Amino acid sequence: MGMATLNPQRTIAELKELRALTGDADGAQRVAWTDTWATARAWYRAKLAELPVQVETDEAGNIWATLRGATERAVLIGGHLDSVPNGGWLDGCLNVLAGLEVLRRVAAEGVPPVTLRLVDWADEEGARFGRSLLGSSAFSGTLDPESVAALTDRDGTPLPEALAAHGVALHGMLAAQRQQAGAAAYLELHIEQGPVLESMGLPLGVVIGTFGVERHRITFSGQAAHAGSTPMDKRRDAFGAAARLGLEIREIAKRHGGVCTVGSCITRPGIVTAVVGECIVTLDQRHMDAGELAAMLHEAQEASARFAAEEGCTVAWEPIWKIHPIPFHPELIAMGEAAIREVAGTAHRLPSGPLHDAAEVARAGIPTVMLFVQSLRGISHNKIEDTLEEHIALSVEALDRLTSSAMAWVQGGG
Numbered sequence: 291m292g293m294a295t296l297n298p299q300r301t302i303a304e305l306k307e308l309r310a311l312t313g314d315a316d317g318a319q320r321v322a323w324t325d326t327w328a329t330a331r332a333w334y335r336a337k338l339a340e341l342p343v344q345v346e347t348d349e350a351g352n353i354w355a356t357l358r359g360a361t362e363r364a365v366l367i368g369g370h371l372d373s374v375p376n377g378g379w380l381d382g383c384l385n386v387l388a389g390l391e392v393l394r395r396v397a398a399e400g401v402p403p404v405t406l407r408l409v410d411w412a413d414e415e416g417a418r419f420g421r422s423l424l425g426s427s428a429f430s431g432t433l434d435p436e437s438v439a440a441l442t443d444r445d446g447t448p449l450p451e452a453l454a455a456h457g458v459a460l461h462g463m464l465a466a467q468r469q470q471a472g473a474a475a476y477l478e479l480h481i482e483q484g485p486v487l488e489s490m491g492l493p494l495g496v497v498i499g500t501f502g503v504e505r506h507r508i509t510f511s512g513q514a515a516h517a518g519s520t521p522m523d524k525r526r527d528a529f530g531a532a533a534r535l536g537l538e539i540r541e542i543a544k545r546h547g548g549v550c551t552v553g554s555c556i557t558r559p560g561i562v563t564a565v566v567g568e569c570i571v572t573l574d575q576r577h578m579d580a581g582e583l584a585a586m587l588h589e590a591q592e593a594s595a596r597f598a599a600e601e602g603c604t605v606a607w608e609p610i611w612k613i614h615p616i617p618f619h620p621e622l623i624a625m626g627e628a629a630i631r632e633v634a635g636t637a638h639r640l641p642s643g644p645l646h647d648a649a650e651v652a653r654a655g656i657p658t659v660m661l662f663v664q665s666l667r668g669i670s671h672n673k674i675e676d677t678l679e680e681h682i683a684l685s686v687e688a689l690d691r692l693t694s695s696a697m698a699w700v701q702g703g704g
Contacts, residue, residue, distance in 0.1 A: 296395040296690050298683035304387050309379045317673030318377035322413035323452040330371045341397050350428035350466035351412030351458040357397055362472040364405035365696045368647050370414035378675025380481045386410050388479050388686045392693050403701045411647045419449045426650035428463040435460050474700040476651040476658040479689045485668030486640055493681040495638040496626035497660035500649045501576035502583045502615035512603040514559050514567030526602035529557050529566035534597040542589045548577035578615050578641040616649045622659035629691035633684050
C-alpha cells in the first residue's frame, strides 16, 4: 500500500474542522484545562478510535496513542492541541494532526517493525497559569510540582484545582516518566513562528536545537528629583542608564549572532515632572551556543555597570529564569534534512527561538529532532497565523518520510 495511503489533504481538512469546532472570530480558544480544550481532545479521540491503537491518558494529562510494533522500542511523534487565547489555527495542532495522518499510513501497512506512538502533550502553552511545557516536563522529570502548586489563573482558580477537574493530580504528575520506556526517537513538526524560511523562499527547514535563554530583572537606582529645577549635569537619572543599556544590548546581540530583548520598563516615581529615581527593566537573551550566551550576559552586565556609573546610579541584577541550549540529535537532523529534500528539493538548518515540548523530550535523553514549515509573515500566537496549504501538505509528507527513516534507524539499533 505504501505512500498511497498518506493523505495530506485530509490533514488540512481536519485542521479546518478543528478550527470550526474550537475557534471563534478572534482565533483558536483551546486553552489547556478548559472545556474548549476538552472538546478538542474528545474530537481527536474519536479520530483515534478508528485506528488499531491503544489510547491512554497519563498522570500528567498527556494523551498517548500507541501502534504496537514488532519491538517495544518506539518512535514518538508529538504535538499539542492546546492553544493560546485568540491563537492561530496551526500552532501545536498541526503537529498532532500531521502525526495522526502518519499513524494512519503506518497502521494501514500492518504491524510496523517498531512501535509508533503519537502524543498530545497537555498544556504546552502555559497560557492559563504561566507554566509552559507542563505535560512534557512531567514526562521528562524536570517538573517540580511544588514550584507550580501556588499558581493561579486571572480568576484566582488554583492550578491544582483546574488540573483535578481534568483528572490530573498535581503531585502524581511525575509518574508520567514511565512513558519514556522504549522511547528511541522523538519527532515533532511545527510551524516556524518566525520569518526565516519565508525570507529564504523555502517551505521547510530542519531544527538543530532550541536556544539557551537567560532572563534577568535589572534595577537602576538613581535619585528622583524635580524635572524643572535639577540641572542636567546634576541628575542621577535611572532611566537614562537603562535606556543606554536598552540600545547596547542590540549591538551585543548583533556581535554574537544571538537575540537580546528589553521587554519591560518600569519607571518610578513615573510622573512627567520628575527625574526617574528607579528604573526596572527585563532582559531576555537567547543563543544556540552556551559560550556565546554566557559572553552576551557578561557584556550586558559590564555595560550596565558602566552606564550606571556614568549616570551616577547603581545597578542590581536578579535572575528570572534560564535554560541551557538544547541541541537535537545529529543523525535525526540528517534524516530530517533528507526527508525535506525529497519532498521540497531544498532544506535549511535553523535553530528554534521558542521552546517546544521537543526540548523537554531531548532533556530526558531521547534522540530528538523537529521540522519547521514556513509561517507567512512570521506571525504566530495570533488569529492571522497562516501557512500556505501546499506547504502544509509538504510538511505532512516530510514528517511521514522522516518517520519511516527514524523507524528503520531504531529497528537497526539507532
